[in-house]
Amino acid sequence: MKLSWRSLVTDDIGVDLGTSRTRVFARGRGIVVNEPSLLAYDKPSREVVAVGMEALELEGRASEDTQIVSPLQDGVVADSYLAGKLLESYIRKARDGRSHFSRRVLLAVQSDASDIEHYALQYAAREAGVNNINFINKGLAVTLGAGFDPEDQRASLVVDVGAGTTTVAAVIHNHVIFSRTIRVGGNDLDLAITNMIKYNHGLLVGPRTAERVKIELGCAVQLDAEQTTNVKGRSTVTGSPEMAIINSIEIYEAIEPIVARIIKAIEDSLEALPPEASGDIYDRGLVLAGGGALLSGFDERLSKESELAVQLAESPARAVVRGLGVLFENQTLLRRAIIK
Numbered sequence: 001m002k003l004s005w006r007s008l009v010t011d012d013i014g015v016d017l018g019t020s021r022t023r024v025f026a027r028g029r030g031i032v033v034n035e036p037s038l039l040a041y042d043k044p045s046r047e048v049v050a051v052g053m054e055a056l057e058l059e060g061r062a063s064e065d066t067q068i069v070s071p072l073q074d075g076v077v078a079d080s081y082l083a084g085k086l087l088e089s090y091i092r093k094a095r096d097g098r099s100h101f102s103r104r105v106l107l108a109v110q111s112d113a114s115d116i117e118h119y120a121l122q123y124a125a126r127e128a129g130v131n132n133i134n135f136i137n138k139g140l141a142v143t144l145g146a147g148f149d150p151e152d153q154r155a156s157l158v159v160d161v162g163a164g165t166t167t168v169a170a171v172i173h174n175h176v177i178f179s180r181t182i183r184v185g186g187n188d189l190d191l192a193i194t195n196m197i198k199y200n201h202g203l204l205v206g207p208r209t210a211e212r213v214k215i216e217l218g219c220a221v222q223l224d225a226e227q228t229t230n231v232k233g234r235s236t237v238t239g240s241p242e243m244a245i246i247n248s249i250e251i252y253e254a255i256e257p258i259v260a261r262i263i264k265a266i267e268d269s270l271e272a273l274p275p276e277a278s279g280d281i282y283d284r285g286l287v288l289a290g291g292g293a294l295l296s297g298f299d300e301r302l303s304k305e306s307e308l309a310v311q312l313a314e315s316p317a318r319a320v321v322r323g324l325g326v327l328f329e330n331q332t333l334l335r336r337a338i339i340k
């Protein structure tokens with residue numbers, strides 16, 4: 001690739017501001033940030049004291065005045081000021097002492113994002129010192145990142161199961177012909193596990209514990225062999241720290257209604273696909289992206305229920321940000337992909 005003078009002195013940056021993680025792609029350097037979408041801030045002064053991994057490490061250890069928060073909820077910016085602080089920190093990290101100009105920042109957004117959401121993101125970007133921001137359809141980004149050829153004349157379908165959202169997108173020859181986001185994802189599975197542990201074992205556990213248990217024992221299909229894991233938490237009866245043994249059957253039962261909801265939402269979207277796309281999808285199947293797609297047996301379950309071939313994308317949680325990177329190398333496509 002020939003590097004122009006312009007590309008040497010500027011930073012083209014693509015940002016996937018996810019509910020659980022923020023990933024940043026810097027043109028020519030690849031994925032330079034992949035950290036939790038978390039901030040620690042001092043409540044009285046509202047001053048940010050730690051961001052990302054550092055904020056996560058403070059969880060459970062910080063003083064009472066320090067609150068650990070995510071500025072996003074179900075894929076939507078819930079606090080523009082804090083989202084701005086998060087963006088600012090990660091964009092600075094991505095620049096890594098290089099040029100201070102940031103010609104362009106691409107931000108992946110849901111196709112049905114409201115004006116208020118766009119405004120919140122624009123505000124956040126301005127807080128982060130970025131004035132040239134372009135919104136890109138997350139559905140297009142994830143399709144490119146999942147490895148589909150943008151010139152392909154046949155329809156490609158990708159399902160991105162994130163932490164707060166599930167997006168179904170179909171693309172034909174550079175055009176997004178269908179894109180739908182449902183506000184359900186991996187976080188809902190964690191919540192179901194937290195509630196189950198509370199009711200079955202009288203133990204209050206934090207979200208990270210619930211997520212760990214999901215990753216260790218969670219499964220979208222019924223398992224024959226039972227596995228167990230230990231969890232520590234606070235007893236709802238005595239208030240003291242306690243431990244419990246959790247098994248994979250109770251995890252399966254706890255998450256099953258949510259898994260079924262995600263699968264149903266995907267199937268509803270498949271039914272809404274334009275007819276010209278349906279034939280291609282029937283022949284080619286679909287690609288799964290997003291970290292939530294890593295739930296054991298999810299691909300198998302979706303394939304069985306939708307009667308389609310299902311393939312898992314390579315490092316599925318990075319597909320959106322990789323797709324933004326692909327856009328930088330295809331200016332025609334990039335011009336067409338910009339929403340606002």
Ligand SMILES: Nc1ncnc2c1ncn2[C@@H]1O[C@H](COP(=O)(O)OP(=O)(O)OP(=O)(O)O)[C@@H](O)[C@H]1O
Nearest residue numbers: 018019020021162163164165186290291292294295
């Ligand atoms: N091995 C695994 N098994 C089950 N779930 C997993 C696994 N690895 C990651 N996850 C889940 O994937 C989710 C994170 O995925 P991802 O990074 O794609 O989300 P996000 O982009 O932050 O969220 P969104 O796109 O909804 O805004 C979390 O809920 C996480 O617990």
Ligand SMILES: [Mg+2]
Nearest residue numbers: 018019162320
């Ligand atoms: Mg995502």
